[in-house]
Amino acid sequence: MRHNRPFHYRDCHSRSNRDRNDNRSGQTLVEAVVVIGMVVLLVSGLIVGTTASIRASERGKQRAQAVKYAQEAIEYARNLRNTGWQTFQSQTGDWCLDKSQVRTEAASGICPINVDTLFRRKLTLTWNDPQMDVTSTVSWNDGSGDHKSELVTYFTQWR
Secondary structure (H helix, E strand, O other), X not given: OOOOOOOOHHHHHHHHHHHHHHHHHHHHHHHHHHHHHHHHHHHHXXXXXXXXXXXXXXXXXXXXXXXXXXXXXXXXXXXXXXXXXXXXXXOOEEEEEOOOOOEXXXXXXXXXXXXXXXXXXXXXXXXXXXXXXXXEEEEEEOOOOEEEEEEEEEEEOOO
């Protein structure tokens, strides 16, 4: 059987290119969706990592500040001791120490937030013959939980 028009190789070739282009456009759409998904995952991971890093940095700053405030309370107790052993020996108990080092008695051993609107600083003086046990506790809550920094030292009558 003969065709009315002559067969040309070009006709065959152009039809297969068209089919191939239809497959490629579908394949390109799938590739685009996969790339967008990968970009979203990458950006999400970067955001989560950055957020965690910022939180850890902030927690480290707060901890360093708390240690500084606890050390200040130990120095306050050392100055009390240096003013006179008999007076110092009578100062046992739990004391709240605010940022300006005003000392008030802790109600039921609990201090209010008294330093930088975040920290609670408590100084505990316990007579344990022949020494005074001094514990400085700075505690805070940053939304992720309760934290505390505690320093302990012992003073004796050295003069």
